[in-house]
Amino acid sequence: MSSLLDYEKSGGLVAAIAQDYGTGEILMIAWMNKEAFDETLATGRACYFSRSRNRLWRKGEESGNVQIVHEIRVDCDRDAVLLKVEQVGDAACHEGYRTCFFRKVVNNELITDGARIFDPKEVYKK
């Protein structure tokens, strides 16, 4: 099924960019192995591979903020995918921001200008 992609260049993984389907905003970048890509195709929900936890990461499994996949695009050398998604809960980042790219570089410093949607302490109760 996902012989569509070349997993060899990054040790069994491809990069996966999630972009808001409506606004075009980049929400996050993560990784997929073959299993994650196949599950994403089959379910229409973004499933990544967490390198730090070394397991499938069904986006939203804790927070409820799943990503509904509207389109999947593949780059020229087939080692990256672009998911056009609808972000449930309006926040993709585990820090509670709409996008993981909530900071910009200004004069060699990181300035936060992204919108914070939720307080992570409230959402990820351990």
Add this chain to the structure above:
Amino acid sequence: MSSLLDYEKSGGLVAAIAQDYGTGEILMIAWMNKEAFDETLATGRACYFSRSRNRLWRKGEESGNVQIVHEIRVDCDRDAVLLKVEQVGDAACHEGYRTCFFRKVVNNELITDGARIFDPKEVYKK
């Protein structure tokens, strides 16, 4: 200077997404080492690190299609950057398409629907 970023998680590299500054279209994804990121900051032109050629890759060095950087954003764990760029020549992909993501997945096949701007045989004369 680029202690702004965490290069350790991917062996000295960070992922770099280029997004059209005006339209929001994702043009490509590549990699940067510290030297490439510092050069990008210093020059305002996108400079990547080519894993296949194992050297700095000044985008547009052959084709002339440089990327003028308008904004640099950094993700939550500081191992990915988002460049908002102006794509000179209107094509980011070495295959002549506007974006490297010129194909989408439809029924487990890759369908090309991206706009081809130039013929690579004409541009990359060897």
